[in-house]
Amino acid sequence: MAMPALAHLLLSGDATLRELKRCGISPSGSMIDDGSWVLANELIRELPAWTKRAGLLASRSGDEFIVYLDPERALPSYFPATLTLDVGKGRYSVESRRCGRAEPVGLEVATAAPLVCGVPCSGTPMALLLRRIP
Numbered sequence: 122m123a124m125p126a127l128a129h130l131l132l133s134g135d136a137t138l139r140e141l142k143r144c145g146i147s148p149s150g151s152m153i154d155d156g157s158w159v160l161a162n163e164l165i166r167e168l169p170a171w172t173k174r175a176g177l178l179a180s181r182s183g184d185e186f187i188v189y190l191d192p193e194r195a196l197p198s199y200f201p202a203t204l205t206l207d208v209g210k211g212r213y214s215v216e217s218r219r220c221g222r223a224e225p226v227g228l229e230v231a232t233a234a235p236l237v238c239g240v241p242c243s244g245t246p247m248a249l250l251l252r253r254i255p
Contacts, residue, residue: 195244
């Protein structure tokens with residue numbers, strides 16, 4: 122469950138969709154707003170300290186997640202950058218992307234529950250694509 126202290130940082134579903142579309146994020150070849158994704162901010166347990174706004178979408182199947190992170194600008198450092206999510210047990214690939222860039226800037230495998238991963242932030246908005254590994 123999302124911590125109450127995070128509530129002021131969390132975006133609505135429409136705002137999260139809008140930011141992800143602006144980032145050019147379209148997971149698994151599907152359109153992000155085709156109804157197969159739902160807002161799931163309640164799964165956020167911990168955000169990096171530099172987070173200004175965030176949102177989490179989950180696929181209806183529960184096997185894929187997209188996290189949008191908008192950092193405070195012009196900080197002297199963006200480390201440490203720990204993200205913790207209450208997703209189902211299992212192993213997940215975690216692909217980090219800077220908004221507007223096609224190539225990933227980070228890739229790791231994380232185990233849940235909970236899922237804990239690092240976010241390679243450079244001060245620009247990020248999207249993390251998480252996929253359960255069968």
